[in-house]
Amino acid sequence: MAIYSLKAVQQLPVSIDRAWDFFSSPANLQLITPPEMDFKVISLHHGTKIYPGQIIEYKVKPLLGIPVYWMTEITHVEEARFFVDEQRFGPYSLWHHQHHFRSIDGGVEMTDIVHYKLPLAFVGQLAHRLLVRKKLDSIFQYRYQKVEELLGAWKTPHQSAIPAASAGL
Numbered sequence: 001m002a003i004y005s006l007k008a009v010q011q012l013p014v015s016i017d018r019a020w021d022f023f024s025s026p027a028n029l030q031l032i033t034p035p036e037m038d039f040k041v042i043s044l045h046h047g048t049k050i051y052p053g054q055i056i057e058y059k060v061k062p063l064l065g066i067p068v069y070w071m072t073e074i075t076h077v078e079e080a081r082f083f084v085d086e087q088r089f090g091p092y093s094l095w096h097h098q099h100h101f102r103s104i105d106g107g108v109e110m111t112d113i114v115h116y117k118l119p120l121a122f123v124g125q126l127a128h129r130l131l132v133r134k135k136l137d138s139i140f141q142y143r144y145q146k147v148e149e150l151l152g153a154w155k156t157p158h159q160s161a162i163p164a165a166s167a168g169l
Helices: 016-023 026-032 121-151
Strands: 003-012 054-060 068-078 082-089 094-104 107-117 166-168
Touching: 003 121, 016 094, 016 107, 016 121, 026 121, 107 121
Parallel strands: none
Antiparallel strands: 003 107, 003 166, 054 068, 068 082, 082 094, 094 107
């Protein structure tokens, strides 16, 4: 039973309030998702800002153009500090995504930490090695670039958007 994780860090030259306003709106998720994934929020009653207990439903084509229904719940929110979304129904056996925000000189640092598990035991592990991890890396790299376009690029060199994955048992 492999549980995988990834961590992405990005600095932006905006206030923490500006970053929070952008990332706490479910409508903006489509803007930072690669277009080929045809991501759409389909829930009718998800609200305009995140809150604990919020359910958000999506249709997305993560691999091979196959449409997938995905439902997440916003389980924890601390205004302008962090929020957590967890999959309730979708392609993973486990999906726990933390979004952290902290003020730094000249802007804000965002850190994403994702823990996830694929279904189907050995087959899931093989799919992770051959397809899933590469796809997640490309999604987070696209997001990194798109967020820079929308909110501005940090002026000094910074670390990679996605360090190496880790797997545990």
